[in-house]
Amino acid sequence: MNKQSNILVIDDESVIIDGVVKICSLENYSIDTALNVTAAIDKISKKYYSIIICDIMMPDGDGFQILNELQKRNIDSALIMMTGYSTVENAVNSLYRGAIDFIPKPFTVDELLSSIYRANKYQQINKKQKQSLIKDQKNELYYVDCPAKYYRLGHSSWLFEERDGSVLIGVCDFFLATIDSVAEIEFLDLENEVAQGISCLTIKSRDERIHKIHSPVSGRIIDVNKNLKLVSNLIEKDPYFEGWVYRVIPHDLGYEIKNLVPCSSDRMQIRT
C-alpha cells in the first residue's frame, strides 16, 4: 500500500516486536525495531519514522521519554502507545501529551492495522495541510476542528459539558477524516458504564476496518443518539452537534478533564 511509511516498533518483549513486524508486513510497511528506550532514541535521531509504535513501560524508561524526545527534536512522527490495561491512565495522559493513539494490549491484527492505518492517514492529512499552507497561504479544510468549549481526547473523541451536569460525547472530525467512510456504528446500550480511555464505540468503515473510539470520560450512559442509526452519515455530516453519540453522567469530570485537550487552544494554535 504505502511503501513510504516506515514504522519504528519499540517494546522490550521480542515476541511482541516479532508479532508487530509480521502484522505490518501484511500491509507492506517498512519496519524497524528497538528493544529499549535508549536504542529507540538513537534510531529516532538518525532516521525519520512516519509512525512509532511504543510500549508505555520498558525496563530503562517509558514511552513518555520518546514523546519528549520527539517534541524536543521537533519530529512530527505519529506515536501510537501500546499499553496494558493497568496503565490506561498513563495512556490517556500520553494522548494529552501528543501521542495520536494507543492500543491496549493484547490486540488483534485488525486492531493494530486499523490504528496504523489511521496514523498513516493522519500523517498524510498533516502533510497536505502543511503543503497547502505553504502553497496557497491559506488553510484548506481537510477536517473541522472541534468547537470552542469542547474538550477532546487525543484526536478521537470529544466531550461537551452541558448545564445540567451531563456531558455529550462524540467523535472528532479528524478521526473520521482518517478512516474510510462509515459503514456501521456499534453502540453500547443504555445504562452501560464507559471509562476514560476504554473503547466506547466501534465504527466499521467501508473498507471493512474496525475502528474503536476511546471514551473521553468515565460515566454512565443515559442517552444514545438514535438519529445516528436513522440518518446515515449524520456522524460525518455534523460530528459536533447533531452527530453526538452518547449523553453520559460523568463520575469524576473534574479529575478526568485534566487529561483532555481544550478545543479552544487548537484555534489559538492555528492563528499564531
Place this chain on the structure above:
Amino acid sequence: MLFKKIGFRLIFAVALTSLVIIGVFAYFNITSQSSSLISEVERHANQLGETVISSTRFDMMLNQRDRIQQTINSIGTQPQIRDVRIINKIGEIIYSSDSKNINKMVDKRAESCYACHSEDQPLEQISITERTRIFKIHPDSNRVLGIITPIYNETSCWQANCHAHPKNQKVLGVLDVSISLAEVDNAIITRELEIVIFAIVAIIAVGLLIAFFVRRWVSNPVNDLLNATLQVSQGNLNYAIKDLSDDEIGKLGSSFNNMTKKLAEARMQLFQSDKMASLGRLAAGVAHEINNPLTGVLTYSSFLLKRTKDNPELQEDLNIIVRETIRSREIVKSLLDFARQSVPRKSNANLNEIIDKAIIVVEKQLSVKKIKIIRKSENNLPPITVDSNQIQQVFINLFVNASDAIGKDGGTITIVKKQISLSPFGVAQIKKASCPKRHSLIDNDFKIDGLPALKVKVVSAGNGGIIHLDPVYGKHRNHYYPGVKIDKETKFVCPDCDTSLVQPDKSCPQCGAPVLAFEISGQGVYEVCSSENSNWEKWDFVDSSGLKEYIEIRISDTGCGISKDDLPKIFEPFFSTKGQKGTGLGLAVIWGIIDNHNGTISVESEEEKGTTFIIRLPLTQQK
C-alpha cells in the same frame, strides 16, 4: 495492689469516715455518760454526808461520842463506802469508820483539804464541786470519790451542855465521805467496750454494705469495661459489654460498645479497602505480566487467521484460539475492573447459552472426576441483560469450585433456574436524590456497603454535622454520629443550600419524629424517618411498581461443604481454603460481578453434604 482497686479505695474511705464519726460520737457519749454517773455518785455522797450529819446531830448535842462512832461505823460497812471521817477544826480525825485512822492528824495541805485551805484564812462556803475530789490511793487501786461536808456552828452547838464549841467559831469540822468508784468505773469500761464493739460492728457492716453496692454498681461494671477495653486492645473488636445498667457507667458502656462497633466497621472498611488496594496492585501487576504473552498469542493467532483465509479447517481452529484469547483478555480486564469496582458491559443474553459455554470449558475436568451435571430449568426463561463474558466467568468459577469440593469420588452438580419475583424493598437503590433546590444529595465520598450514601446536614443548637442514609431502600444501615445530637429542635437541611428536607405536616407513623423527603428524579419521592431508632421509610414509586423480576440460579454440589467459620469469609478477596492452589480471588471476583449486575449471591452449605450458591439477577437493569 489491693489499694489500687477503686472499690477498695471507696470502701476504705467510707470505713474511715464512719470510724471518725462513730469515734467522735463514742467519745462524747462516754464522756457524758461517765460525768453523769460521777455526778450521780457525787449527789449520792453529798446526800450521804448530809444524812450522816443530821443522823449524828442529836448524839453530838448530847455529846455521846460512842454513839456517833457507832453510827459512822455502821454507815462505813456499806460496800461502796470506803471511809467516813469527821475531822475537827485542827485537823484531827475524831471519828472514822476505819478505827486505825482515829486521832490521826490530817495535813491541811493535803488534797482533801486544799479546796478550803488554799488561802491562809479557810473558806467557809464552797460549792459541791469544790468539795468533791476524785483520787486514787495507790496508782493501781480503784478511783475514789471523796466529798467533804462542813459542819457549821449552830446556836444549839455552843449552847449545849458540853460547851465543846465556842460561839464565834463558824465551821466546827468536816465530814469526809469517800466512796469507791470501782462500780462506776466498771460501768464506764463496760460502756466503752460496748461502744467499741458497736463501732467495729458498725464499721464492718457499713464496709460490707458499701462493698456490696460498690461491687454491684461500680466494681463489676468497671471491671466489665476494663475487660472490654482489654479485649479491644487485644484486637477483639466484636466484644460487646452485656447487661448494661441505666446509670452513667451503663451509658459509658453503651457508648463504648457503640465506639467499638464503629471501630470494627472502620477497621473492616479499612481492611477491605486495604485488601482491595493490594488486589488492585496485584491485578495491575498480573495484567501487565500476562498481557505481554497474551499479546503474543493474540497477534500470532490473528495473524495466522489472516494468512490462512483459504484453509477453512485451520480457520476454524484458529478462530477458537483467537476467541478464547480475547476472552482471556476480558478476564484480565474484569479482574482489573473488579479492583476498580467498575460496572460491566451489558447486553441482552440468553442465560442457557452462557451456561452451555461455561460447561463446555469445564467439561473435560468434570468428566475426569466423574461429576455429572444435572440441569433443571423453567421453560421460556426470558433473555436477561448481563455481561455474558462476566457471567460465564461466574459459572466457570463456580463449577471449578464445585468440582474441587467434590473431589475424586465423583458426584453431581445441579443447576436449577427459575424466574422469581421479589419485593424491591431491601433491593432498590437510590442513585439520584436531590433537595427541593435540585442539589444532589448523593455523597460519592461516603459509601455504605459500596454504594454512595445520601447525605443530610443536621443543625441543632450548638452543633451540627452530616448524617448518612442507606441508599438501599429497606436496608436502613444509616450512619448517625455520636457527636451529632438530634432532638426536637434539630433541623435537617441540604448541605449545599440549607433548604429544609423535612416533610411538613407529616411525622413518622412509628415514632412521631419528623420525616425527611428526597426527590428522586423521575422516580417520585423517597421518605424516611429522621430518627436513628426508627426504621420507617417509604418510596411510593418503587412500592407501586410492584414486584421485581429476577432469575434465580441455584448451583448445588455434593461436595465437602464449607465450615460455618469459613462461610462468612468466602467472598472476601484472598480468602482461600485451597492453600497454594488458589489465589482466594475467585469468589471475590464473582461477588463483584454479581454485585455490578445489581444482583445478589448467597451461599448455603452443610459440611460433608454439599454447597449451594444462589444467584439472583434482575431481569431488567434498574434505570
